[in-house]
Amino acid sequence: MHPLTPLLRGGLFLLVVAGIIIANLRERLVEWLLPAFAPEFSEGELPPDPIDYLVSRNLILIALLAVLGTVVVLLLVFSLSWRFHTFRITDDDVEVRSGVLFRTHRRAPLDRVQGVNLTRPLVARLLGVGKLEVVGAGTDSNVKLEYLSTSNAETIRADILRLASGRRLGGSAAARSAGTRVRQAASAVGAGLTGLVDGDDQGDVEPESVVHIPAGRLIASRLLSGTTLVLIALIAAIVVGSIVGSVWVLFSFVPAVLGFGAYYVRSVTRALRYSIAPMPSGTRITFGLFTTVSETLPPGRVHAVEVRQSIFWRPFGWWSITVNRLSGRSASDTNADQFTTVLPVGTRADVERVLKLLLPALPDEDWPFVFDQGILGPRADDPYATTPARARLLRPLSWRRNGYLLTPDALFLRRGFIWRALGVFPLARMQSVGIAQGPIDRMLGVANLTAHVVAGSVTTTVGILERDDALRGFQDAADGIVAASAGDRSHRWASSEPDQTPAGEPLLEPVSAPADLAAPPADTVAPPAEPVDAPDRTPR
Template identity: 65%
Template sequence: MTDPHDADRRGPDSPAARALVRSPLSDGEWQRLHPLTPLLRGGLFLLVIIGVIVANLRERLFELFLPAVTDLPPGVIPPDPVDFILANNLILIAGGGALAVLIVLLVIFRLSWRFHTFRISDDDVEVRSGVLFRTHRRAPLDRVQGVNLTRPMVARLLGLAKLEVVGAGLDSNVKLEYLSAKAAETVRGDILRLASGRRLAERGVAAAPAGSAVQQAADAVAAGIQGIVDGEDFSDAEPESIVRIPFGRLVASRVLSGSTLMLVALIVAIIVAASLSTLWLLFTIVPAFLAFGAYYVRSIARGLRYSIAPSSDGVRLTFGLFTTISEVVPPGRVHAIEVHQPLLWRPFGWWSISVNRLTGRGSTDSSTDPFAAVLPIGTRDDIERVLRILAPALPAEEWSFVFRDGILGPEDDDPYVVTPRRVRLLRPLSWRRNGAVVTEDALFLRRGWVRRTLAIVPLARLQSIGLHQGPLARATRTATLAAHVIAGTVRTSVGALDRDAALTLFGETARATVAAAAGDRSHRWAG
């Protein structure tokens, strides 16, 4: 199938575009993915087949390897498909059938690889796939919100990585699964440079010969094993992280969390149930403890090898011990920032930062955004360093709204519009902290006493501003101010504000948003 627009979209053919790319895979021509791609993409199907075989032969396997856990007399193996094949002398037929299935799978995997191609032009990232039913996905570069690089454990052993180009719409992401690790890193830099609008001086790049498919696979595996031993060593290596998370602090932050309180409550319930001889409740012990153990291991492993640093293409995030995930979030792509502090973290002075950003995922994708928590845990100095690279447009005179008045406040000269004293019963613990203030660059929303929270909404990213009143709010002359941005984990509304003060804040925010959007150039972050 030929794209009718191929002749018009052959790029990158301009000198300025050629100067931006470093990889021969970004030359504007259709390219194939790494030859080992079918092994990883078909791995789930193979695991299902292995699971079916193990399920049918489980009694034989238990008898052979774990005879102590079976109830059968020694040496007795129940009938299974293997006995049927041996009894009817069908060894050659069964072997031939298995070989035929394996050959068919290899042919299918090979065809899927040959028909799965991608192209990076100076306008789009395109992917074509499918043998019988063809699909063609295109991500316009001017709508790119970021590029994720993920290296699952098996892919790391093979020296591979996958790229996900994050688009600006629903179900708009384009995936390149899989490329060699070095090629993926270089291609990601090419995409970000082409998307940034930067125009550098032209410089030549010598493209190394690709070699045969077998040679590419062998080189990738060798590089992957060496990378596991020596650590990552990309030519486009990330700068040094501005935050270091000690292992002890990471573990302590997970222990001092709401999940631990739930675990303690579960243990108390189990003890009470055991004392009352409620045996059915005891069956929840093993799965519950396995679930909590998996959560702690997963969250701690995710925070290991964490790094965040500014780069020429945006804020670069990397995390994960087993599966390493890396993304560059370009400036102007962050729509809301939240700094929060649970009560149990307060004695230690720890905070966390989350963001709302465009993910390009489909409406059926219920998984959480792995990059929502851009800083799992940090001190005040860590928070300030991260906020300065996430919100570089905030001038020095507005930083007092962040820590002094926002996170740690209120002070005596509090600039925030807060819940009036007459309705403090609506927010009995946090009525003095519950408030909002707007500047020329951002809207600040402050909430919570038990869990301190400050949301920062850059006005250039604000889509709309709203006021809401329910029956109780109308009776108490209060209102809820809501900033409408990309959906995510950051809550961008604050309630129980005085109605007249909220109306004034609404008008100021609307006027400041128009001015901020008119002067915003952050979507062309490289000039």
């Protein structure tokens, strides 16, 4: 790891807290810690200032030696922590070991990698370092490499994604770990000192984004939201309460108003410097003004995509895109939501470009079902199965829009009138499909259809469908999931491509790849020897 890792992981915070305590309580600290050197403290006679006391008693040398001893102890603790914090990358796992007294060992299987994120807080960016997070497939399963120099983090991220894709590291990797551990440590220290002096931020060199969001549009989109309505209602309640009640009511709502203000600032700063671009290993998404996060989504890791538009955005033609994906974070992690929004606000052209990055396997003949018939629908000859007229009371505004469409590749769920939404669910990523019917639904002859995918912000249910349409969609979706899953190879998306060793000096030690990385398993079903007919792409 980077030699500044212990300081950035907690030492800097401890130093700041210690400085605040010493600055505010230094008289009491001298009274508690130096009674032997200052007997008059026990009598309640404190000097005007401990610094003046040290100068007047010629104790400057002792004080400097005490400070030096404290610094030496801290450096020793930091060096031990850095020495025992190691990682390695094999053909199968990313492993991290840390701890001196209490050892921790974590692994992330490469064939379950859902993404690799590079996070650079403000202080870390000034020092030219960042933390790499390998996103796992379970709850609280992420493996963090914190901290690495930015150049090393970019190279290691490329190596992890290359091994996860099914490729092997090239033969030039033989020079990756030349020398002893002492020489490697000296090289890391040298790189760390160089980054400390230069403040190198090489992570800002990102591929060209396919979407550019003006700051004015971003701020306006946050103001034109449901949160603003809640804030206006809160302000109205404050004004009415202060008129009919006591003026002190104003002070009870101040924390809530400050909370709304913090939400607006945080949501805008997180979305600034947004970019999304195609990469050989997937899709690169970068966002954040102060703390910059750069995440790479490998192919096949997006389980659901939803395009949304509120009625406030409709005059401007703005939409947002959210996804369901495995984040590897615990349910209590408040930062998990920031990885679900892949387009904060964009025009139709922006939405189409982002969808083509997130759904590269969607065939060209399915794209009219996304915008023309989906988001902007219904149109003439609507292919979606919708709510019948007899049940319009359950969907008074959106009964013509509310519906689903199934193709051999994806399930489309269209809903909403005031808040329009279209969910796209690749069949290869769906776990199952469900159908439900309550007592009122049975009276009206309607049912609800649900796509079962990983949990997230995307709505996975469309309700009040014609019963026969829902049953047909249930059966056809179940068959389509089996067929799509059988032909899915996205977990090793580059196993059949030739090896390409990245440019630049490699960092990792060469390892021998097992046979299953270069060839499919023995029990894999072989493709038929004779040509077969193309699948029927008629939407159902």
